[in-house]
Amino acid sequence: MSTLNKLALLLTLLLIASAAESRLFGAFGANKKATTPTLTCFTPYGVQSGETCFSIKKEFGLSDDAHFSAINPNLNCDALFVGQWICISGSSSN
Template identity: 55%
Template sequence: MANNKSALFVSSVLILLSLLLIVSMAESRFLGLAGSFKARTPECNEVFGVGSGQTCFDITKSFNLTNELFDSINPNLNCDALFVGQWLCVAGSA
């Protein structure tokens, strides 16, 4: 009988720990460490309005930017769908 109680206790503890781990992962944190992993948000210090016929390549060359920096300070930018007057970030940090 004591063996059954200890097995039940161990099973209960394992289920509780499993649930804690699942909830922690679903909430995108690991056992209370959520605040220590912050995603970086791009910060723009200067913008530029796209002119007729300009491409992302033209703009990166005009402002002497690397493709990596340009992409990081302009997240979700579709370079195939630029339009005249669209504001793009040309200086900042990511």
């Protein structure tokens, strides 16, 4: 068997093993559903100079911290900046 044939056989075996492995792991994850929340912002707001998450929630009467966090999942209240868009009214569903 020539070197080229051996290389082709080795590549074929690697491809078959890779396909089998992906099916194997896919079968284990098939029962799990990926849950990416669906976020909808009804009212965006641009942060003004001197504002904090607390002052914005107070200004707009947002008393539910969990809901505010859910509609602003990547918001870092310690690093707000002027002009940053946040959501003051919206929905979040899984």
